[in-house]
Amino acid sequence: MYKKIINLLFLAVIFLFSSAAAITINRIEPANWWVGMKKTEFQILVYGPNIGNAKVSISYPGVTLTTAAKVENPNYVFLYVNVAKSAKAGNVPVTFSNGTDKFTYNYPLKNRDDKSGAMGFDAADVLYLITPDRFANGRTENDNWDSVSVNRQNPNARHGGDYAGVLTKLDYMKDLGITTVWLNPIQENKMRGGSYHGYAITDFYQSDPRFGSNEEFKALTKATHNKGMKMVMDMVLNHCGSSHWWMKDLPSKNWINNDGVFLQTNHATVSVMDVHASPSEKKTFLNGWFTRGMPDLNQTNPHLATYLIQNSIWWIEYARIDGIRQDTYSYMDFDFLARWNKEVYDEYPDFNIVGETWYNKSTSSAWWQANSILSKKNPHLKTPMDFSLTFAAQKAFDGKSDNGYLGDLFEDIAQDFIYVDPYHILTFLDNHDLGRFNRKEDTDLNRYKQGLAFLLTMRGIPQLYYGTEVLMTGTKEEGDGRLRVDFPGGWPGDKTDQFTKAGRNALQNEAWDYLQKLLQWRKTSEAVTKGKMIHYAPNNGIYVYARIKDNKTVMVILNSAVKEQAVSMNRFTDIIGSFTSAKDIISSKSFPLNSAITIPAKGEYILELSK
The missing domain is CATH 2.60.40.10 (Immunoglobulins)
Structure with missing residues (x-):
């Protein structure tokens, strides 16, 4: 009996050791x-x-x-x-x-499926930025996950929007005139509280199940392509979520900046190009974290750098997306970003990447553009974001005086010599991080129409934020959740459906119809989508510029004054040349070019010139 027990114990020890060694x-x-x-x-x-x-x-x-x-x-x-x-x-x-x-x-x-997608985007496109959790809920059964439930009364909680909801609205977007769908991050955010915005990623290779599966995202991208539109994916390589699976067992101590110890970033974004920057301030900016919930990734770790670059390429190849918007662009290691851009473009030459270059001055954004003479090394980024123009545009159309702020727009655009390619920068009036361009106090559409006419005829690649077309409002002071409200009609049981004409009020329908007409016309105008730009310094609150491609010319007149003005055409011979008449693309009014054109107070004309 004793011998039998010894044998059993021996076998148990052998089993434990063999189990421990099992791979x-x-x-x-x-x-x-x-x-x-x-x-x-x-x-x-x-x-x-x-x-x-x-x-x-x-x-x-x-x-x-x-x-x-x-x-x-x-x-x-x-x-x-x-x-x-x-x-x-x-x-x-x-x-x-x-x-x-x-x-x-x-x-x-x-085998690769390289017959579709990876098309990139350019000035011929208009991007429509969507926060998926707040756009439309097509499938309620995926709303609640990981003990986090939807709560639409809480602006900072999950609300339930998903891929199925976006899918049902593709025809709506196409009818409006959108060419490219851009989704805020869709990867898994298994964070306490839900992280509805998507910027605290906990698995770089998995879609957040509250939006849908990887396969559903791939199907959504394919459906978008089948509608003749493109798909842009928002990516975050600067940081991950604190609940990311690797945070419990990091590959190495330096996988996370500051050796994994929380250090608040100082947000000193200009320090990366500032020749006078304090080394310690620059280090704190690059290695600091956004919040404790967003550990800062160390892109100088060679294995992590390759992992992140490869993750982007995997999503392009897997889902056949057409572009990437890279979050918190300037917060990352320069050499890593240059390598990331180059490797993506080497694999997909037609692809496009937008970097979130958030600066008050356009010089700093231009520093990041590919082949910039401002930087000692090539950043390889095709499309920086023009925040400088956004900030000027947000106050340029107020129309509170006869002169307005159109001169600020002119001066900002006159600095385009700093860009290698000013026609390939992203322009926008607002986004998910800024106060909405539309304001509660606006009682008419003068500011709305001028702003959109400017955005959609100006040089660059325009981006619209979802809900602009139905006059959504929200200020930064109200909180980020108010900037990303639910689109009325996107949820079962909503009292109104503003995706439909019947669900919008008269002012909203006027706004929607104006934008639709402008967007659909823009698709047909090579002068705007491919042409060069000529502009004139504003005079008496009048700003005039043109887009020109071969024998096609579009002339834009903006009046910031609170009174109508007669604008003599004698000054604009560079634009007019041998053209004799002009037609406004919105009102269809025609004007002879041998006499002054009267433009309404706080009004705009988008004129196609003809002989």
């Missing part, structure tokens, strides 16, 4: 890759107990393991795999061995 993989990212990519090497993050101590081998025609990189934490190994041009799609056996224990993971290599 377990908890996570592999990305879940797949593709054959035929221009860059043949890619990275696989493998996470599991002591997986870094295992030997790794790959046996598959055309696929070789370049490096199995160990890191500080033995629970990680980063595999760098080369896929030859001759390699075929299939399951690649990746074998992990530790003593006598072996485990083989069949890693999927897929």
